[in-house]
Amino acid sequence: MQADNKxxxxxxxxxNGAAGTLAGVGREAEAGARSKAKEWIGGLDFVSxxxxxxxxxxxxxARDEADSLxxxxxxLEAKAAATPAAxxxxx
Numbered sequence: 001m002q003a004d005n006k007x008x009x010x011x012x013x014x015x016n017g018a019a020g021t022l023a024g025v026g027r028e029a030e031a032g033a034r035s036k037a038k039e040w041i042g043g044l045d046f047v048s049x050x051x052x053x054x055x056x057x058x059x060x061x062a063r064d065e066a067d068s069l070x071x072x073x074x075x076l077e078a079k080a081a082a083t084p085a086a087x088x089x090x091x
Contacts, residue, residue, distance in 0.1 A: 047055075
């Protein structure tokens, strides 16, 4: 009976050791995958949030300026259409 108990204890120690080793391998694999992902993503040409917001603000300002210039052009075209066309002299 004592021999069976010792064999069972040895088997439990073996399984616990294997489980600990597998858990360690899993943690190392996860850390390696995270490291590779960060390296890969870092190599891509992403912009920061601040840069994105700055460009977005510049685009909005340019859009507002274009709308303002379009309104001025429409007013000038309306004014030019309202004045009678000058007839060339000597024709």
